[in-house]
Amino acid sequence: MQTSIQINSQLSLTAFQQADIPNMLLYLNDLEIYQNTLHIPYPYMQADAETFLEKTRNNLLKNGALTNWVIRHETHGLIGAIGAMAKQEMDGHLDEIGYWLAAPFRNQGIITAAVQKLTDQMFETRPLVRIEAHVFSHNPASARVLEKAGFQKEGYLRKFHRKKGLDIDSLLYARIRTDG
Numbered sequence: 001m002q003t004s005i006q007i008n009s010q011l012s013l014t015a016f017q018q019a020d021i022p023n024m025l026l027y028l029n030d031l032e033i034y035q036n037t038l039h040i041p042y043p044y045m046q047a048d049a050e051t052f053l054e055k056t057r058n059n060l061l062k063n064g065a066l067t068n069w070v071i072r073h074e075t076h077g078l079i080g081a082i083g084a085m086a087k088q089e090m091d092g093h094l095d096e097i098g099y100w101l102a103a104p105f106r107n108q109g110i111i112t113a114a115v116q117k118l119t120d121q122m123f124e125t126r127p128l129v130r131i132e133a134h135v136f137s138h139n140p141a142s143a144r145v146l147e148k149a150g151f152q153k154e155g156y157l158r159k160f161h162r163k164k165g166l167d168i169d170s171l172l173y174a175r176i177r178t179d180g
């Protein structure tokens with residue numbers, strides 16, 4: 001089983017560990033992350049991190065491969081996360097990704113590189129034809145990431161997400177295997 005994906009000399013994607021919890025608490029208590037994602041709680045507590053780690057362990061057992069990745073810096077440890085939903089288990093033709101990066105590390109191309117590496121790995125190791133990403137319409141940075149990573153914008157989905165009683169418009173992006 002593949003346990004690491006190298007992004008560059010300092011960064012790799014690896015599994016979540018118990019020792020990552022302090023960085024999760026440090027970086028996920030960030031309103032910008034809360035306001036741009038569907039399921040990450042705010043404030044972000046120890047119990048939220050424990051629950052998420054348990055979920056990653058269950059996903060590993062169910063999927064037989066890692067789908068939840070830490071973005072790990074060789075000196076700073078966990079600085080973000082990226083994952084695939086395994087929407088059709090591991091043998092379907094489509095899947096969806098999501099990601100976040102800690103505030104001090106933004107605007108250096110890190111998530112763009114992580115999206116490129118992870119989606120390359122997903123096409124190489126699974127029979128996927130299509131990888132999707134949904135972006136809240138108020139998140140131009142994430143839309144830009146996907147464009148830079150070779151995704152195409154396919155639609156504007158009005159009121160697609162419901163979060164805490166709010167209906168939020170979504171931009172739909174996808175990378176198709178034959179896009180290169």
Ligand SMILES: CC(C)(COP(=O)(O)OP(=O)(O)OC[C@H]1O[C@@H](n2cnc3c(N)ncnc32)[C@H](O)[C@@H]1OP(=O)(O)O)[C@@H](O)C(=O)NCCC(=O)NCCS
Pocket residue numbers: 032033036037098099100101102105106107108109110111112113134135136139140141142144145
């Ligand atoms: C969105 C996010 C993942 C981007 O990560 P990142 O590593 O900073 O992304 P990159 O550096 O690879 O690229 C960011 C791009 O967005 C651009 N950008 C940043 N803020 C922007 C804004 N307000 N409007 C337009 N573009 C913006 C940057 O200039 C850069 O594009 P460029 O290279 O053409 O200059 C990060 O900001 C984040 O975690 N945000 C909170 C959580 C989140 O939004 N998750 C995604 C949910 S879909």
